[in-house]
Amino acid sequence: xxxxxxxxxxxxxxENVVKDYGSGEAAVRALHGVSxxxxxxxxxxxxxxxxxxKSTLMHCLAGLDTVNEGAIRIGxxxxxRLSDKQLTHLRRDRVGFIFQAFNLLPTLTAExxxxxxxxxxxxxxxxxxxxxxxxxxxxxxxxxxxxxxLSGGQQQxxxxxxxxxxxxxxxxxxxxxxxxxxRSGAEVLSFLRASVREMGQTxxxxxxxxxxxxxxxxxxxxxxxxxxxxxxxxxxxxxxDALKSLES
Numbered sequence: 001x002x003x004x005x006x007x008x009x010x011x012x013x014x015e016n017v018v019k020d021y022g023s024g025e026a027a028v029r030a031l032h033g034v035s036x037x038x039x040x041x042x043x044x045x046x047x048x049x050x051x052x053x054k055s056t057l058m059h060c061l062a063g064l065d066t067v068n069e070g071a072i073r074i075g076x077x078x079x080x081r082l083s084d085k086q087l088t089h090l091r092r093d094r095v096g097f098i099f100q101a102f103n104l105l106p107t108l109t110a111e112x113x114x115x116x117x118x119x120x121x122x123x124x125x126x127x128x129x130x131x132x133x134x135x136x137x138x139x140x141x142x143x144x145x146x147x148x149x150l151s152g153g154q155q156q157x158x159x160x161x162x163x164x165x166x167x168x169x170x171x172x173x174x175x176x177x178x179x180x181x182x183r184s185g186a187e188v189l190s191f192l193r194a195s196v197r198e199m200g201q202t203x204x205x206x207x208x209x210x211x212x213x214x215x216x217x218x219x220x221x222x223x224x225x226x227x228x229x230x231x232x233x234x235x236x237x238x239x240x241d242a243l244k245s246l247e248s
Contacts, residue, residue, distance in 0.1 A: 009076075010037035011170045011202040012061055017070035019056055019225075030056040032225040033070070038170070043196045043203045045213040047239065048222035049247055055174065057222065058206045062095060062172045063087045075169050092121050096163030096171035100178035102155040104147040104162075110154075111143040114161045123166065130165060136198065137161045137191050153184025160191055164201065171195075173205040177212050189215040210239035221246055 019031040030053045038044050038061075046054045059065035061072055063079045071080050074094060079087060091097075096117075104113045114134070118125055134140055137157045147155050156176060163171045173192065177185030193215050195201040205216065213219045219231045219239055223246045231242055 009040075011040040011075065012038040012204060013073045014057070014061060015071045015073075017057075017060060017072060018068045019053075019060055019065070020068045030225050031060070031067075034222075034225070034227055035070075036220060036227055038202065038204050039218075040202050041196065041200045042218065043193060043216045044205070045216035045219045045234070046204065046206045046222065047208065047213055047219055047243065048228075049243070050208075051224075052222040052246075053225040054206050054222050056225075058172055058174060058204065061204065062097070063091055092117065093166070094169045096166065096168035098156070098159050098163050098171060098173040098176045100175040102147070102152075102159045102179075104155055104158060106147050109144050109146055110139060110150065110158045113147070113158050114139075114143075114165050117162060117166045121166070125165075126167075129167065132199070133161050133164045136194055138187075151184065152180050153187050156180060156184070156188045157191060160188060160195075164195060164199070170202040170204060173203060175207055176205065177207070177209065182211075185209075185212065210236040210243065213239045 014034055014036050017031050017034045020027045020029050022028055034057060046057060048054045060067050067080055071078050073079065074090065077090060079090060082090060115125065137160055139157055139161060142150060142154055177188055180188065189212055192203055196203055207213055214234050214236045216234060217232065219234045220227060221229050221242055228246055229242060231238055
């Protein structure tokens, strides 16, 4: 299911990661020594009950939140050693993000929103890559439209294209179908699946939806800040069974 070569280093790696919120007696431990790798060129979903630590883990992996102990690597860079400025550059140049809220700028067209990361980083547009991304996501007829003129599914596909256009090492997707109906959600998930299969993209997605998770190559399950199990080649029923066993 994955294009990662045997023995190749993972795209993202967490080693003995501990994350606390608060301090002293009021401290809450969100992650308890989590160690997990995410294969290059693969689609991995992170799941677990509410409060399991799945969003915290993603935020730490992406450098959006700091850790108390342990190390996180994106490619060959240990991001837990970087300064705030270095982290900002790494996120801009090597990481893509897709959020539940589409986070599009309302005054810009779809094309301008897609190109925004390149504009901000001063990087040159690879027009052939842009065309491939736009055609894969099916947005060619909508490039001149502003977000208010697009459906929710189309807006999220613009956000997906924006995440892909800079060719990041990894895309982190946080509940990317949470605001979409089932049909629009399926369109977005099919595009993410295609970006892995056809473009070799690496995707790490947090979701609570067993159907969304079934698009992934692998699902990692958390409970109470610990990784409990994982599932390869997931089906919706298989994911649902794993979630039920976590909660029982």
